Amino acid sequence: MADSRSFRDALGRYPTGVAVVTAFLDGKALGMTVNSFASVSLDPPLVLWSIERSSERYGIFENATHWGVNVLAADQAELAHACALEADLAQCRTGWQGEIVPLIDGAVARFTCRAEAVHPGGDHDILLGRVIDLDTPRDVPALVFYRSGYCEPG
Template sequence: MQMSGSSSFVPDPGNGRLLRDAFGRFATGVTVVTAMAPEGCVAITANSFSSVSMEPPLVLWSPARASARYPAFAEARHFAIHVLAEDQANLAWSVARNRDALGDLTGRNAEGVPVLDHCLARFDCARFALHEAGDHAIVVGRVLRATLAEGQPLAFFGGQIAQVKIN
């Protein structure tokens, strides 16, 4: 059964844009994931973040394996996932476009991972598992600590920054 006003397709290499557009219909939050690499702080913007388990406390995110930043995250024993606030869109785009956008962050968590200030939440994680998943990987982290703050979330929908209306 087709939804009103919709189109359908079967994913194949010739219509990847349609599949990307369909994925974009799912509104997500926006995160910046940081780790410490031999060359210093490495960061990546990701909207592929999800909670997995309460016991043990697990989260996941999915970096593209073709990314120049992927090897640093695949090797990282610890990383931090920062849930961005609505006023951090410039940060999200800056990190997405430039692997060195954060420079050398001075703040570190107990595991030495560079951390950002003023986020809605931060999950300090130890790598629990790494799974190949097509052109991406699934990185599962065991949450060592979580911090949270009040504020409105930064959202992503249809390839653009979106606002979340909270009633």
């Protein structure tokens, strides 16, 4: 097996979508940028994403009963970068709405999920959620992460 840098570089050759996973903690809208979001099942509607157990943001999601997945638009690369550095959505200068989870303005798809299960996966946990609501507010290209950079598909 190659070293971890080679492994990471090889994984970077697979383009992924970019999302901000969000939740409320103590009444505050918080989130983090991820590229590990994926569908699991249509019936029931299940999705997953993963988080490193040693992440300073792990505590936001480990006991959350609900979380949101906000698939970002190609014009939201600055927001993706901001949410990678800062958890507080107010500090990331983005608008959002929602009572169950924060749903980010301008996203191309937004999923409200009820936490279903957490599965260990190496140094990460895989969070499985049941989609209880969704919308697709914008019909524009999604943001893509490829070879350590943001881009538009195509």
